Amino acid sequence: MKINQVIANGVLVLMLDGRLDAKVAPLLQERLVKISRQGDTKIVVDLSGVDFLDSSGLGVLVSSGRQFRQLHGDIKLACLGHTVHRVFDLTRTLGLFDIYDDPMEAALSFHHG
Amino acid sequence: MKTLLIIKEKEYGWLRSVFPARHPLLLTICNKPLLEYLLDFAILCGSREIRLLIDGSHEDVKAYFGDGSRWAVKFTYAPIREADDLEVVLSKNRRFCAGSPLLIMEGLFFLHYDKKEDYAHFLQTTQSGEVLASDAGRILLRGAVSQCTPESVGSPPPLAITPVRSISDLHRLSLSVLSTHAHRYVLPGYSNEAGVYIGRNVMIANTVRINKPVMIGNNVRIHKGAVIGPDTVIGNNVIVDAYSRVRSSIVLDKTYVGQHLEIKRKIACGHTLMDPGDGTAVRLEDAHLLSAMTKRGRLIRLFQGLCHRLLAALLWAALAVPYAVLSFILKRQRGWHQDEETYFVDSSGRTIRLAHVSIEPAGWTGRLAAALALERFPLLGKAAWGKLNLIGHRLLPASEDSRHTLRDISVYQPGVFSYAESDGWPFLDLDPECSERFHMNRRNIGHDFLMVVKAMLNRMHDYEKVMP
Numbered sequence: 001m002k003i004n005q006v007i008a009n010g011v012l013v014l015m016l017d018g019r020l021d022a023k024v025a026p027l028l029q030e031r032l033v034k035i036s037r038q039g040d041t042k043i044v045v046d047l048s049g050v051d052f053l054d055s056s057g058l059g060v061l062v063s064s065g066r067q068f069r070q071l072h073g074d075i076k077l078a079c080l081g082h083t084v085h086r087v088f089d090l091t092r093t094l095g096l097f098d099i100y101d102d103p104m105e106a107a108l109s110f111h112h113g
Numbered sequence: 114m115k116t117l118l119i120i121k122e123k124e125y126g127w128l129r130s131v132f133p134a135r136h137p138l139l140l141t142i143c144n145k146p147l148l149e150y151l152l153d154f155a156i157l158c159g160s161r162e163i164r165l166l167i168d169g170s171h172e173d174v175k176a177y178f179g180d181g182s183r184w185a186v187k188f189t190y191a192p193i194r195e196a197d198d199l200e201v202v203l204s205k206n207r208r209f210c211a212g213s214p215l216l217i218m219e220g221l222f223f224l225h226y227d228k229k230e231d232y233a234h235f236l237q238t239t240q241s242g243e244v245l246a247s248d249a250g251r252i253l254l255r256g257a258v259s260q261c262t263p264e265s266v267g268s269p270p271p272l273a274i275t276p277v278r279s280i281s282d283l284h285r286l287s288l289s290v291l292s293t294h295a296h297r298y299v300l301p302g303y304s305n306e307a308g309v310y311i312g313r314n315v316m317i318a319n320t321v322r323i324n325k326p327v328m329i330g331n332n333v334r335i336h337k338g339a340v341i342g343p344d345t346v347i348g349n350n351v352i353v354d355a356y357s358r359v360r361s362s363i364v365l366d367k368t369y370v371g372q373h374l375e376i377k378r379k380i381a382c383g384h385t386l387m388d389p390g391d392g393t394a395v396r397l398e399d400a401h402l403l404s405a406m407t408k409r410g411r412l413i414r415l416f417q418g419l420c421h422r423l424l425a426a427l428l429w430a431a432l433a434v435p436y437a438v439l440s441f442i443l444k445r446q447r448g449w450h451q452d453e454e455t456y457f458v459d460s461s462g463r464t465i466r467l468a469h470v471s472i473e474p475a476g477w478t479g480r481l482a483a484a485l486a487l488e489r490f491p492l493l494g495k496a497a498w499g500k501l502n503l504i505g506h507r508l509l510p511a512s513e514d515s516r517h518t519l520r521d522i523s524v525y526q527p528g529v530f531s532y533a534e535s536d537g538w539p540f541l542d543l544d545p546e547c548s549e550r551f552h553m554n555r556r557n558i559g560h561d562f563l564m565v566v567k568a569m570l571n572r573m574h575d576y577e578k579v580m581p
Contacts, residue, residue, distance in 0.1 A: 085190070089171050094192040098205065101191065105207040112204075 020057030041073025220250020249276030
């Protein structure tokens, strides 16, 4: 899996590409921990390139989201494909995140909230 | 034009407790989901891209609406949170909303419109802003450039919102659409005269009296002497048994109405009967009937049990030779798999270990074995010993999921064959539980014998290309 990052509207956007499964979930977790230690607690995760998400990938997003919120930040998700959306829906975790169809808009929303 | 349908759980949460088995958005008015009326209206307005935004699970709704291709539109789904206001919702769906005027329907309500009116033209001549509002919801138009000229402005087409907040609202709306406004909507079913709508796979005995207006859904059986209507909506997968009367009522999907019953001004749903007048609901003790179950005498039950055992023994003897030959051949061809599984054997949750055989119906030997139902052969022995019925309910594996199903069946009597598979053809879509309820209420030895024969014939029909 590739993890690219850009700054949009002053907010860090992580763009994931590939499978988010047990093999790469620890890498993502490590990256998110590193980001939070740097003081970036408001980030957007763009999932448009993710074609597979399993429970470990979902677990990383949910637990990191919780940690970021404890630090008065948040993780907002953007561009969920059909497969990824279904995993969130089946596991009833859709309500845990703000989900946008545009990562730029998700980044901008941090300035409104 | 694009449309956003925004519906929050708090607006339909009450429906979950009243009808726990179905998604509230799929609850029907005249056998058509409430949400589908809103979808139809969006299409009438010229929308070809429609997005549903809800804060609950989408799965059941997705299973019904799919990608919208059935309506020749693109139907998509996106999540929202309960606290999101309209501006947040729009920002979360910015890409979808871009580049086209937007029709927004917010709230769960029934929308009165008329399919013959030109709503697309009406919206083209309407300024952006609130088109219609009530305390149950609102309709908004965004990003529209009004092409309003003095001659283009006529009288607005009919459009009104009715809240759906109680079963009384549901009952009243259904009957008013059926009896007065049916011509305004696209309703399911075939209609060759006003006030009568009949769905697919409907069997009506020739002594049944139908008093219009009436709507009957798909896969419905109405038995002799029954009187249906006026002002009655019968849902899908429903059986109305002999000599029952249903009027001014709604019988929702998967309901079995027993014999000699009168249902008047009620909503029947599974084994719950609701009075729309005062909102009271009675959950009937017997989970599979809306009528009393007749308790037969001990001698009759003993005689029936003996007949089941005798028939099972006869069938066992008839199939012994084909079983010995075909199982031997199929085992050599690796087309015969046998293991043991635990099944529930009565309502108390008692279990029994039974042989579980699966046959690969590849090749003529496999198809012949499947057509003769040889995988049931070991069960016939159990039935001959009286440990199982010859025909009855489906065998439920002893699992937690099945335990929930078991709780809903007051007298569980599993059989080698099930009534549901006897009904499997030609009523392909008949609900198995509904079918079992019907036959369990009618069981006698003659009936059971015929149903076993039918189950066997159905098998042969399924594997009719059995010859090499």
